[in-house]
Amino acid sequence: MxxxxxxxxxxxxxxxxxxxxxxxxxxxxxxxxxxxxxxxxxxxxxxxxxxxxxxxxxxxxxxxxxxxxxxxxxxxxxxxxxxxxxxxxxxxxxxxxxxxxxxxxxxxxxxxxxxxxxxxxxxxxxxxxxxxxxxxxxxxxxxxxxxxxxxxxxxxxxxxxxxxxxxxxxxxxxxxxxxxxxxxxxxxxxxxxxxxxxxxxxxxxxxxxxxxxxxxxxxxxxxxxxxxxxxxxxxxxxxxxxxxxxxxGGKNAIVVLKDANLQKAVDSIITDAYSAAGQKCTAASRILIEAEVYNQVKNMLKERTEEIAIGDPHKEGTLLGPVATEKQYDLVQQKMENGKATMNLVIEKNIEMQEGYYIKPTIFETKDPVSEFIDQEIFGPVITLLEINNMNEAIKEVNRSKYGLSASIFTTNLENAQRFIQHVDVGMVHINTGTVFTELQAPFGGMKDxxxxxxxxxxxxxxxxxxxxxxxxxx
Known part of the structure; x- marks a missing residue:
């Protein structure tokens, strides 16, 4: 053709x-x-x-x-x-x-x-x-x-x-x-x-x-x-x-509160972070986890990342294929090196030798919410975990970003869900669903940058x- x-x-x-x-x-x-x-x-x-x-x-x-x-x-x-x-x-x-x-x-x-x-x-x-x-x-x-x-x-x-x-x-x-x-x-x-x-x-x-x-x-x-x-x-x-x-662009956050269905939250984070190798403007990038369940969620995410099927994108069952271009590969790799210099590496999954532009799915954690890395759009299979103490802190951290496309909260508390809807500065809000979920009959777009x-x-x-x-x- x-x-x-x-x-x-x-x-x-x-x-x-x-x-x-x-x-x-x-x-x-x-x-x-x-x-x-x-x-x-x-x-x-x-x-x-x-x-x-x-x-x-x-x-x-x-x-x-x-x-x-x-x-x-x-x-x-x-x-x-x-x-x-x-x-x-x-x-x-x-x-x-x-x-x-x-x-x-x-x-x-x-x-x-x-x-x-x-x-x-x-x-x-x-x-x-x-x-x-x-x-x-x-x-x-x-x-x-x-x-x-x-x-x-x-x-x-x-x-x-x-x-x-x-x-x-x-x-x-x-x-x-x-x-x-x-x-x-x-x-x-x-x-x-x-x-x-x-x-x-x-x-x-x-x-x-x-x-x-x-x-x-x-x-x-x-x-x-x-x-x-x-x-x-x-x-x-x-x-x-x-x-x-x-x-x-987007630097989308998922908030996980202590009362959330943690399994549902982790499933959504994995999908939102790694599908399309993280190359979605709506991809989950910042994961804000309440202190009482922080270690539990971190370990669940680490375990699930280890299980990801990586390789030929034409094979059924593959979750993570390559990033789209050599230019994108180089950009993501450089950003990941910067992340390793400033944050704690939770996991960088080992993958079998691949000829193409494959990025290892990676999880970082940080205690510095204003670091350059957590503000950047990575556009790759990379997420950063941040511990939060309460709902007010969650809203503050979501809104800290210069981007305002999509944000998600996992909670069983309807009052918290409504506060989240009212106070986060994003164009699309998700309650107990991931940041990438959209439907064609609904408006799509964000705020800020x-x-x-x-x-x-x-x-x-x-x-x-x-x-x-x-x-x-x-x-």
Whole structure:
């Protein structure tokens, strides 16, 4: 399969003279040689989206939903193939890869159904001869910049609401996982979506993304990635008068109180810390444990970490595969070395010799909640334990982080659960469930350095992809 750009309904070779490679993180084998796109390719995609905007805007939303349904059917027919290649691209276990593809399918169906929902309201007037009502309209062509850790799910949950609400799209996916996004383009092409409504440009050059963000023809930018890059893009886009939606980093905490179901808490911590090799913005990273049960929980986590199945992500039963790229491997290893210099190492699980980018699942503990390590987003299979004395201290430590994406508490005390909900500064709160659990029909997003702008997913996605128009009609 040759991966090419999808521009104005056509599969076009990138115009650059060079190529970039994708690498299987399990075997380090070269997977694809892909042509480098240029600024000219991105400009062509932007022009196509702009030209198609007016016709797509005025197409009835139930008809727009038809294309999403047909694309979902195509993905479902090719689920096994897509999941297999997704695992090869980023090392996510095959079970998680299948789950991600299915999430994309369900997202398309969900937003197809949103095309049948009301998009305005009637407002009472003080004048009996005036009818006041509102309607929502698309903002226009939008640019979507997506990461490698959910290479088909995130493009889908940005693209699906953008389309159903009448916007055209230019997608710039991660260069580390282009094939997953390519499958999504194949699905929409199979659905015979009108030319120019969806466009996708592959490449590694920073200028490609900058061109997308700078273009006056692009009316909104939705970005998912690191906080550092997100802030740069946010300033750049806002200075051009665009709507901005940023989903960035996380340093998510799980609180375990002494009255908790400890087995349930430990099960969730293991899943939240080690699934996808910890490469989720919602992954559990800080584990805050009440003093009375601290040693018990620590020992349970240590024992469970020793039991983790590590290795070939295509094998059923593997929990922990490699991190996605050599760059990510080097970053996590460096951060772990810094952790060893400043904290107590509880366990660094020995693993059989692996050729790929495998990080040993690791648990640290510290008594210093303000250390640099506990403030950093690691984005690997690493957690840090911190002993707390009471509920007030738990809330204080959760809120200490500059991030505010997700937090969880395990307790059987409803009063403590309600206090946690009211006082933690995060966008998603979990009671007796882990930090990574999300559903597509609910809003997704955080506070502080984790998110900026309207939230993603669910009905709240309409806030970013549309603008409200108020109508006063004499009757």
């Amino acid at each position: 040759q991966i090419t750009n999808y521009i104005n309904g056509q599969w076009l070779d990138p115009s650059g003279m060079e190529c970039f490679q994708t690498i299987n993180p399990h075997s380090k084998a070269i997977l694809e040689q892909i042509g480098e796109s240029t600024i000219d390719d991105m400009k062509a995609a932007i022009d196509a989206a702009n030209a198609a905007s007016e016709g797509w805007k005025h197409m009835p939303s139930p008809k727009r939903g038809h294309y999403l349904i047909e694309a979902a059917k195509w993905l479902a027919d090719h689920l096994e193939e897509i999941a297999y290649d997704l695992t090869r691209e980023i090392g996510k276990t095959i079970g998680e890869a299948k789950g991600e593809v299915n999430r994309s399918i369900q997202t398309l169906y969900y937003y197809a159904a949103e095309g049948l929902q009301p998009i305005g309201e009637v407002i009472p007037s003080s004048n009996e001869n005036i009818l006041i009502y509102t309607k929502r309209e698309p903002i226009g062509p939008v640019g979507l910049i997506t990461p490698w850790n959910f290479p088909i799910a995130i493009p889908t949950w940005k693209l699906a609401p953008a389309l159903i609400y009448g916007n055209t799209v230019v997608l710039k996916p991660s260069e580390y996982a282009p094939k997953s996004a390519y499958y999504l383009m194949k699905a929409l092409d199979h659905a015979r979506i009108p030319a120019g409504v969806v466009n996708c440009v592959f490449g590694t050059q920073v200028d490609i993304g900058k061109t997308l963000v700078d273009s006056e023809k692009i009316k909104g930018i939705s970005f998912t990635g690191s906080t550092e890059v997100g802030k740069i893009i946010g300033v750049q886009a806002a200075s051009k008068g665009k709507k901005v939606q940023l989903e960035m 984790s998110s900026y702008g309207p939230k993603e997913q669910g009905k709240e996605a309409i806030e970013f992809y549309t603008m409200s128009k108020t109508i006063y009609q004499s009757i």
